[in-house]
Amino acid sequence: MNRLFKYLEHHGCNTMRVALKETKGMGMGVYATQAIPAGQVVLKIPLELWYPMSAGCAWTRLNDEEPKLCEDLIEFAKVNSRTNKTRSLLVGSASLIVHLLRELANKEAIATPHLDMIPKTLHVPLFWSDDKLARLQASPIVNKVERRRKLVYELYSQVIGPNAGSAITPPNFAWGWSLILSRAISNMKDQMPFAVVPMLDFFNHASEGEKQSGFCTHWFDHEEKAFMVQTLQAVEADDQLFISYGDLGNSELLRLYGFCLDKNPWNRVRVVPEGVENLTIECNLNGSMSLDRLNNEIDTPTLNSDQIARHLEYALSKYGTTVEADVIELTQIREQKALFKPVQPEATPSTCEFQDIIDHEQALLARIGEKRSIAACLNAV
Incomplete structure (x- = not known):
């Protein structure tokens, strides 16, 4: 953890106000190290930190080094996506997965201090056995998971496997898919970059409707080219800080992130x-x-x-x-x-x-x- 914070500070992210701690039932979480007034920026994550973990960086590198993979990926997206938006998302997702898996294997990679902190086991329905999926009964999640498994398998067998070789296996690729679903951030409407953003990906979720203590807002500052996190209310030292992953019901929270809320108005x-x-x-x-x-x-x-x-x-x-x-x-x-x-x-x-x-x-x-x-x-x- 110390290595991660040194890496963040070295690349211009002031982490004095936050710390990472294990949170019961929620994995790692972000906590305030001191009292923070409402309306204060607690984190500013600059370009040097998020760009190496972005779809933009991934696509640029892949296009330079493996143009055939990129061509096949575009053709696959044309066949399997109905709109330009979903095609773009599919291409960006696949290229980011390949990039992150290779960075994980490269201990000299610039983002290694962050990548080493990411959980290597993801407990989402994509990896559940048939017996576990059966617990969802008639939930639409089951059909969505089956369609996702099919897409991941076809994408790997038709594009990734033939181009990337044995270095990326089907289980690795499926794990990478769940990784970006659960940890990457993007908002096409606000032109927010598609990236796994260091530190931002450790904030746990709270619904905006809950008025959860420690709730923060986050956005991408286009002038600064930085991701920002700001308190919406005053917090005390040792309070956990939260962001919203969106107005998601428990079904979508489970499918994407592997958890549900006891009380979820969405x-x-x-x-x-x-x-x-x-x-x-x-x-x-x-x-x-x-x-x-x-x-x-x-x-x-x-x-x-x-x-x-x-x-x-x-x-x-x-x-x-x-x-x-x-x-x-x-x-x-x-x-x-x-x-x-x-x-x-x-x-x-x-x-x-x-x-x-x-x-x-x-x-x-x-x-x-x-x-x-x-x-x-x-x-x-």
Whole structure:
């Protein structure tokens, strides 16, 4: 950790106000080392730190050193992406993954002090067994994970493997994919660079609606070419600092980051009506919903309230258990969890069992959030 902070300071990032600490149930977290007033910039991460870990840097290097890989990647994106935005994201993601995996293997790489701090095991549904995925029941996450696995496999077998050679294996590439999903930051609307940003990637998530103590805002300053983190309220020394990963329900938090919140006002689920093409029903926890066309060029039948209710009832029945039963199961799982000591990094049988309990807990929170969202909309209609 000292090596990381020396690296940050050497490249112009003042870290006097922050420290990294292990956080129960949340991995590493960022903490204030002193009292900080509201509205203060606690971190400024300059170009020298984030650019070596960016898609822009990755693409420039790959294009110079391996133009054939880049050409094949562009062709793959054209076939597998519908819009210019998703093509750009796919190309940027794949090039960044290859770049980061090579930097991880190169102990002389400039970003090694940061890369060495990144967890090498990621507990996200992409890596879950079929038995673990089954705990999600009828959740749309299952289908998304299966589609992601297929995309990652095809991208590796058609582009990365033939060009990159044996240095990057299928498991490595899949791990790299989850790494950028969970740690990279980007915002095309604000023209924020796509990068794994040192220190910013250690901030844990809090929903903006929670008014969590220690909540910070973050942005990219285009004039300074730096990522900035600023307190929104006064914090005391040893308070944990948080940022928002977005207005995400538990299902998306689990799929992307491997965790859920006990109370998440952004819980939602997208229901695909049985036998109705080109239409989905997005159900929100607050009872609001929207009927969305998948393709605006295709005529789609409208649904009245009775039809919507029948589709929602059917969607709820596909889960197989009730919310009440899930809550009881969640209580039992947490009782088991309380019997364990904190997880150690070593993969001993006890820690594997502990991780299975954590994954079970998160699956329950995700499916409870989805069921409650459907039930809220069902009550509304």
